[in-house]
Amino acid sequence: MLRARGLVKTYRAPAGPRIRVLDGVDVDVRRGDLVVIAGASGSGKSTLLNVLGLLEDTDAGEVWFDGERVSALGRSARSRARGRFVGFVFQSFLLLPSLTALDNVVLAARYVDRGGADPRRRGSGWPSAAPCSTTRRCSWPTSRPVTSTTPTLASSSGRCGGGRLAGVPSSSSRTARRPSHRQRRVSGSRMVGSKDTY
Amino acid sequence: MRGYGFTVAGIAIGVAGLTALGGMSERIVRFIEGGDRFVLGQISVAGRGLGMGAGFTAGGLLPASAIRSIAEVPGVAGVQPQVMLPLNPTTSQFMTLTQELVLGLDLSVPTPNRHYPALPVRAGRFLNVDDRRVAVVGAAFASSRGVDVGARLTLEGEAYEIVGVLERTLTAPDRFVIVPIADARAQWVAKDPMLRTLLASGAAAMRADDLNTGAAVGWRAGEDPDAVARRIAERVPRVNVQIPSELSRQLRASTVFFSALLTGIAALGLVIGGLSVANTIAAAVFERLRDFGVKRALGATDAQLGREVLTESLAVTLSGGIGGIVTAIVLGGAIDTWVSRGQQLFLFSARLVAGALIFAGLLGAVAALYATLRVVRLSPAEAIRRGA
Numbered sequence: 001m002l003r004a005r006g007l008v009k010t011y012r013a014p015a016g017p018r019i020r021v022l023d024g025v026d027v028d029v030r031r032g033d034l035v036v037i038a039g040a041s042g043s044g045k046s047t048l049l050n051v052l053g054l055l056e057d058t059d060a061g062e063v064w065f066d067g068e069r070v071s072a073l074g075r076s077a078r079s080r081a082r083g084r085f086v087g088f089v090f091q092s093f094l095l096l097p098s099l100t101a102l103d104n105v106v107l108a109a110r111y112v113d114r115g116g117a118d119p120r121r122r123g124s125g126w127p128s129a130a131p132c133s134t135t136r137r138c139s140w141p142t143s144r145p146v147t148s149t150t151p152t153l154a155s156s157s158g159r160c161g162g163g164r165l166a167g168v169p170s171s172s173s174r175t176a177r178r179p180s181h182r183q184r185r186v187s188g189s190r191m192v193g194s195k196d197t198y
Numbered sequence: 199m200r201g202y203g204f205t206v207a208g209i210a211i212g213v214a215g216l217t218a219l220g221g222m223s224e225r226i227v228r229f230i231e232g233g234d235r236f237v238l239g240q241i242s243v244a245g246r247g248l249g250m251g252a253g254f255t256a257g258g259l260l261p262a263s264a265i266r267s268i269a270e271v272p273g274v275a276g277v278q279p280q281v282m283l284p285l286n287p288t289t290s291q292f293m294t295l296t297q298e299l300v301l302g303l304d305l306s307v308p309t310p311n312r313h314y315p316a317l318p319v320r321a322g323r324f325l326n327v328d329d330r331r332v333a334v335v336g337a338a339f340a341s342s343r344g345v346d347v348g349a350r351l352t353l354e355g356e357a358y359e360i361v362g363v364l365e366r367t368l369t370a371p372d373r374f375v376i377v378p379i380a381d382a383r384a385q386w387v388a389k390d391p392m393l394r395t396l397l398a399s400g401a402a403a404m405r406a407d408d409l410n411t412g413a414a415v416g417w418r419a420g421e422d423p424d425a426v427a428r429r430i431a432e433r434v435p436r437v438n439v440q441i442p443s444e445l446s447r448q449l450r451a452s453t454v455f456f457s458a459l460l461t462g463i464a465a466l467g468l469v470i471g472g473l474s475v476a477n478t479i480a481a482a483v484f485e486r487l488r489d490f491g492v493k494r495a496l497g498a499t500d501a502q503l504g505r506e507v508l509t510e511s512l513a514v515t516l517s518g519g520i521g522g523i524v525t526a527i528v529l530g531g532a533i534d535t536w537v538s539r540g541q542q543l544f545l546f547s548a549r550l551v552a553g554a555l556i557f558a559g560l561l562g563a564v565a566a567l568y569a570t571l572r573v574v575r576l577s578p579a580e581a582i583r584r585g586a
Binding site: 050053055056057075076079080082083084088090092094096098107108110111112 | 499502578582
């Protein structure tokens with residue numbers, strides 16, 4: 001389902017030569033796999049997830065989603081592929097403060113048209129088990145404190161996008177948590193970047 | 199629109215500045231255009247001389263015999279004797295933009311001005327042929343003194359009843375007090391000690407209808423007004439004849455300063471307002487760098503983001519634009535009412551309002567597209583990093 005070959009990524013250093021963060025990485029992930037990438041801070045976990053999730057270009061190497069060579073696509077086609085194949089659960093949530101909790105949940109569906117019911121209706125019909133169980137709280141802007149709901153909302157934003165590959169690009173050094181109940185229901189592969197193993 | 203409060207306020211300030219400066223510019227344009235339209239609608243004739251009482255026509259005495267001679271010139275359709283006097287000769291307002299004038303009209307003759315056959319009355323009525331001791335006043339005059347129809351006005355010790363108030367024309371008549379010509383002649387004699395002495399001495403054989411400062415002359419259909427004016431100058435001695443096209447040129451030449459001023463005001467308004475709008479919109483887009491990164495991570499294409507930004511920027515710009523225009527109109531009205539004492543300094547015409555909105559909308563859209571193009575060049579990860 002996910003294949004990457006010879007991934008190379010370098011970053012410009014403030015001084016001196018460029019830093020080679022990924023140096024010919026090969027990855028194969030099959031449907032149903034749960035892959036955890038572990039390593040020290042600065043070892044390139046987030047860079048790898050960014051590259052595999054098409055959030056960042058590589059200097060060399062190729063990425064295939066379901067046999068489609070997505071790394072060769074143009075910017076817009078890559079955005080469409082990202083919306084079609086990948087769901088992200090950002091460690092820092094990255095909720096948009098100008099949107100309500102519900103709009104954050106269904107944000108990805110606005111860009112990736114997969115047919116079916118209206119995304120907002122689907123989002124508002126989200127099970128009562130979810131912390132966002134009342135209409136009032138769903139309509140709150142996320143800039144208001146709703147602390148207990150935010151982690152789950154973050155994972156659901158990837159879910160509503162319909163991506164079959166869920167990743168947690170981590171830009172901070174927080175320890176990754178065990179995937180939530182909702183994450184485990186995702187039917188595709190999962191990759192988690194963490195300093196610690198489970 | 200949530201979260202756009204400061205952006206809308208920023209745009210509103212820019213558009214308010216643009217609209218206010220444009221409103222001042224429009225006001226000056228209307229003044230110049232109105233004066234030009236007036237002088238091109240009639241031939242103005244005055245008695246030769248330097249009498250200060252002649253006002254706009256800047257001449258001397260135009261006796262009844264001269265008026266009869268003018269009427270006989272081929273091509274002339276009508277001659278209306280007039281008396282034009284400064285309302286307050288002790289002030290230094292003569293021939294200034296704020297000059298208040300008394301205009302006496304001989305209403306037994308139709309007003310020959312082709313562009314102003316009748317001055318528009320906002321309240322009450324215009325003068326009738328048999329009226330005496332009544333006045334019709336201009337809009338600025340009425341508002342500066344807080345008078346309306348039915349109020350009393352004292353001119354040279356005589357009480358006048360105001361029977362009408364003119365609509366605002368944004369030109370000279372806004373500051374006119376229009377009275378029957380007989381009353382204007384009486385005021386002239388009362389104002390001018392030399393004329394009074396001359397009449398009392400009996401040295402000059404003058405009748406009441408000789409006391410005219412000028413006359414408005416009309417021309418027959420198909421006649422060239424300039425040619426008729428030159429004919430009058432050739433055939434009637436001791437008169438100053440204004441050639442309409444020459445007077446129009448002179449008027450425009452004398453308003454070169456104002457034309458330059460309004461061009462500068464308009465340019466300044468465009469630069470200040472435009473920069474404010476463009477800067478605010480671009481800053482609003484760059485502020486949301488992280489949001490753009492997240493949206494692209496979730497699958498948004500460049501076109502989708504472009505459409506989104508364009509829609510948002512148009513909504514924000516138009517909201518700010520409308521807010522700015524309303525602010526400018528309210529402030530301009532307040533300044534006109536309380537600061538400039540009835541003088542209208544601003545004119546918020548439909549073309550100005552529409553122009554300001556279109557200008558703001560276009561500039562906002564261009565600024566938003568420019569900023570979006572800059573943003574989508576970044577990878578989603580880079581956008582999220584930089585916007586964090």
